[in-house]
Amino acid sequence: MHRNLKISVVIPCYNEEAGIQQVIRSLPACVDEVVVVDNNSTDRTSEIARANGAAVVFEKRKGYGAAYKAGLPAATGDITVTMDGDLTYPAEQIEELVGYLVDRDIDFLSTSRFPLKNRKSMNFTNKIGNMVLTLAMFVFYGKHVKDSQSGMWVFRTSILPKLDLTSDGMPFSEEIKIEAIRNKEIRFDEYHINYHERVGEVKLEKWKDGFRNLLFLAKKKFR
Numbered sequence: 490m491h492r493n494l495k496i497s498v499v500i501p502c503y504n505e506e507a508g509i510q511q512v513i514r515s516l517p518a519c520v521d522e523v524v525v526v527d528n529n530s531t532d533r534t535s536e537i538a539r540a541n542g543a544a545v546v547f548e549k550r551k552g553y554g555a556a557y558k559a560g561l562p563a564a565t566g567d568i569t570v571t572m573d574g575d576l577t578y579p580a581e582q583i584e585e586l587v588g589y590l591v592d593r594d595i596d597f598l599s600t601s602r603f604p605l606k607n608r609k610s611m612n613f614t615n616k617i618g619n620m621v622l623t624l625a626m627f628v629f630y631g632k633h634v635k636d637s638q639s640g641m642w643v644f645r646t647s648i649l650p651k652l653d654l655t656s657d658g659m660p661f662s663e664e665i666k667i668e669a670i671r672n673k674e675i676r677f678d679e680y681h682i683n684y685h686e687r688v689g690e691v692k693l694e695k696w697k698d699g700f701r702n703l704l705f706l707a708k709k710k711f712r
Contacts, residue, residue, distance in 0.1 A: 490519060490521060491519035491568075491583075491584055491587050491588070492587065492588065492591045494566070494567040494568050494587065494591070495521045495522070495565070495566040495567045495568070496519055496520050496521050496522070496566050496567070496568050496570060496583070496587065497520075497521065497522040497523075497524060497564035497565060497566030497568070497569050497570070497646070498516060498520050498522070498523050498524070498569075498570045498571070498572065498583075499524045499526065499557070499560045499561055499563075499564050499569060499570070499571050500512065500513075500523070500524070500525050500526065500543075500560075500571070500572055500573065500574050501526045501528055501553060501556035501557055501560060501571075501573070501574070502525055502526060502527055502528060502530060502534045502538070502556075502574040503527075503528040503529065503530055503534075503551065503556075504530045504531060504532045504534060504689075504690065505530070505532075505534050505573075505574035505575060505689055506530075506532040506533045506534050506537055506689075507575075507688050507689035507690070508574050508575045508576045508687070508688035508689045509525065509534055509537050509538050509541075509574040510537050510538075510540075510541055511576055511688065512572070512573075512574050512575070512576055512580065513525075513538065513541040513542065513543055514541065515576070515580040515581070516580045516583070517580065517581065517583055517584055519583065519584050519587070520570075520583065521566055522544070522564065522565060522566055523538075523542065523543040523544065524543065524544050524545075524546060524560050524563050524564055525538035525543040525544070525545050525546070525560075525574070526545075526546045526547075526548055526556040526557070526559055526560035527545055527546070527547050527548070528548050528551055528552070528555065528556040529547075529548065529549050529550075529551055534574070535547070544563065546559050546560050546563050547559075548560070550657060552657040552658045552659075552661075553657075553658055553659050553661050553662065554654070554655075554656040554657040554658050554659070554660065554661030554664070555657040555658075557571070557654075557661055557665075558654060558657070558661075561649055562649070564646055565646075566646055567645065567646060567647075568587055568590070568643060568644070568645060568646065569642075569643070569644055569645075569646045569649070570583055570586070570587070570641070570642070570643050571640060571641055571642045571643075572640065572641050573640055573641075573687075574689075575687040575688050575689050576685055576686075576687060576688045577610065577684055577685050577686070577687045578600075578640065578641040578682065578684070578685070579641075579682050579683045579684070579685065582682055582683065583643075586598060586600070586643045586680060586682075587643060589678075589680055590643050590644075590645075590678075593676075593678060594676065595676045595677070595678045596644060596645050596648050596669070596674075596675045596676045596677070597642065597643075597644040597645075597648065597666075597669035597675055597676070597677050597678075598642065598643040598644065598677075598678050598679070598680055599634065599636070599639055599641075599642050599666050599669075599677070599678075599679050599680075600636070600639045600641040600642065600643075600679070600680055600681070600682040601634070601635040601636035601639060601679050601680065601681050601682065602636050602639055602681075602682060602684035603619075603635050603636055603681075605684060606683050606684070607683070607684065607685065607686065609686055610684045610685055610686045610687075611684065618638075618699045619636065619637070619638050621699070621703075622637050622638055622663065622699065622702050622703065622706075623635070623636065623637040623638070625702075625703055625706050626663055626666075626667070626706060629706050629707065629710045630667055630670065630671070630710065632667075632670045634666065634670075634679055635679055635681075636679070637662075637663045637666060638662055638663065638702075639662070639682075640662055641682060642665065642666075644669070648669070648672075648674075648675055651668075651672055651674065651675065652665060652668040652669065652672070653668055654668065655709075656705060658698070658701060658705075659698045659701065659702060660701060660702045660705035660706070663702060663705075663706065664705070664709065667709065
């Protein structure tokens, strides 16, 4: 617990046996619950996660959003923290992020990786893609955020039913932010984190995922 609040961490995984053990072991003592979503992995992700004390939720439908839609409802903490299974997001900042959320009376805290402290943690094309998608989010929704694609969020678990989350794919990352921003009952903010180099195989399909994200932003705006 931290600030008398139960902390749950939800981690979507597809073939992350190379990093998931290190991620779980890197979590601070304040984390009370770890939920790993096995997104139909073909390796030992689930086995390793269970051996390290995590609860495992299995989601057969492949997709970043599908994994989160299965895993987020399984979290029982007062605060839900999300991160990837590849060591890119800073477990060491969880207490700092929760403290900021509580002190500022925020409901949804999205993290920003920019400016990058470690330039090697993200390649050039990913940086450009992120800039384009973040600009598109501003154009469509009029809200400036520094990092529309960040996958580390800290939020009060009680607000989850207020978010209309539809995407089963990578656009889920921007959709959850859009839903939090558009809801007048939810207080939204952004906080800088230290992004690390990943461990394991890269799953992102840069151009396909980038185009799908742009298309999703437009469809969600005008549906």
